Amino acid sequence: MKTDTIKTIAKKHDPKRPLAKNCLMSFIFGGSLCALGQMISLFYLYFFDFSEETVGDPTVATLIILTMFLTGWGVYDKIAQVAGAGTMVPVTGFGNAVISSAIEHRNEGFVLGVGSNMFKLAGSVIVSGVFSSFVIAIIKTLLA
Amino acid sequence: MKEALQVRVGQVSYQFHTPIIINEYHTIAGPLEKNGALTAYIDTFIDDLYDGEKTYENCYKKLICDGISPLLKKHPDVQLLFTGDLLNQSTPTHLALTNRALTPITFDHACANFGLSLLYGALSIESQQQAAVFAGTMSHFAAVEKQFRFPNEYGQQKPPSSQTTVTGGGFCLLSSNGTGPHITGGTLGAVIDEGFSDPYNMGEAMAPACFHTLLAHFKDFNTTPKDYDYIITGDLGSVGQNILYDLLREENYRVNRNQLIDAGCEIYNKNQPIFSGGSGAGCLSLFLLSKGLKVYFKKPTRALVVATGALHSPLSLLQTPHIPTIAHLIVLESK
């Protein structure tokens, strides 16, 4: 049997992902995470000396603390199965990638297990970010 | 010495003349399978994925230990265990059988290990090298998830076509005396690669391999699906099964839908979060050695048992982005 007949048959049975549900869920979960982030920002604005520019840092740190507990209790992956990109795009997704790898490789020891495997998933984000920022910053400083 | 009866049939098939009987078996399963569909037929259960061990890999080793010990106690004279697990270099099997007078022959065909184990167990008995051998496989969800996919706590949305690795499996004793279903024939599969590359849709990748082995079997034994009561596939899942059904009909083999049974779908009931079905090395052995033998093979049946496996590694998938697959087949008959 030729490969492309197999491919067409397989294409017919590829289960369609529930796009509408996924998008709605990621909108709701992503939105509520950002709303939570805004509330945390407001809290820091009121009670600590952060201006609107610098309030992002403590907000991100607080969200990552929250992610650590959610990941540790095994709740985060259940939410993510429903939320999809809603829990991955916010910085909690980055935190979850780092923390879940750390927890996972704990049994291989802290130096070789956690240390060497921690950024296996989140490393791509950092590398692509830093490299693209470097290129952009160089271009901008040369032009301006 | 009676004239050596012809064992080889056609290109890749075998026919066994001495009776090769699955007469003793022991299955063990995890918590998810405990509230699945086969609870009544499985012998023992573990409560959580650690079962008192420090790591998932140790629990995988413990599963293999607990699976084989009852049989080993009853038959200490058996020498060989044909098996295969999903972790690198089959370490759980080797660690489980340290300091035991049992040599593990570990195959590396992922979820097709059980088919291969039964086939080579039968061949070694047919050629009178062994009076009796053990065969069986085991798999563990969390340990496999860690090696093949992402860390267990990683928040990633799995598409509906992905499968859940079964925690558990079964071991059985093959010998030429005793009561039980007979292995009367078998067909070795070839590595098939149709260029499918989605690691979250193994069903579509393994269906062509299963189809290829079935075709070879029908050609060698010149039979058709009509001659068999069931075609039990390993872990094609609902997606792979539909594709296999269409492929067979495309090759104008008339086969009706409820002839095709998929072990991955039978283990769990509908409302469990398993996407398109169970998978893993222990999936077929858990089903066959529990409900399979206790229900399907109680009445006289003649069935094909096909174990399908995907042979990629996380590394190979990044370098050459397609999944090689294989499927091995045995003919199981019960009087």
Added chain:
Amino acid sequence: MVISVFVAFVVGGLICTIGQLIIDVFKQTPAFMLSLFVVIGSVLDGIGLYEPFIDFAGAGATVPITSFGNGLVHGALKEAEQSGLIGVVIGMFQLTSAGITSAIVFGVIGALLFKPRS
């Protein structure tokens, strides 16, 4: 003040929906989508659009991963004004250190406190 929470909800939700579309419609892996978002964040800040975007959306702009890219470029450019081209390399992690440091620290603390559950 309270309306900023609603604005963050809508803007954050939209960004996540775009991410979901990239994963489902264009069949890309999540890692690719995240890297793409970080690069978009960097490009936006390079053009100078991200600063007003944060003023408008508040946490809707700082929580998604695009703010990581923005922080990198912003730090680099700010340092580059003082010490020229080499400033790009010096200033890169000044603004984004909060995210990465807390991820590492709480990753190790998480590894100490918790055991993987399936």
Added chain:
Amino acid sequence: MRIMCLTIVSLFLLTSCQADTDTPFNQQLKATYPDIHVVESIVTDDVIYVAMIIKPLKQFSEQKIAADIKKDLGKKYPNHLVYTSSDMKATIEVRKQTSPLTQERLNQLISYDQSIEKDD
């Protein structure tokens, strides 16, 4: 738990726009610049500090608006040092500011004026 309720209550209190207790100067500001949503200001004999929150949809260019207002007020009150800030923090600090302005407190407030960083 008590602290949580306290924060939520104070959050809502502070966000309600006190149109009624607004100083005439604030009302005048709101009239002349329609984009302003909430405004707080401190006027001393030589310094005018205006902290504002721009209407949500206009917040994209809130810094530009704040800079324009600063230039505008600078012309209107030439003998005053004028500072404007669209940062939410400035509005919060000015609203808390009950005691007379000390120089050190003023410097802190001035740090929220984003237009200064752009000039030097």
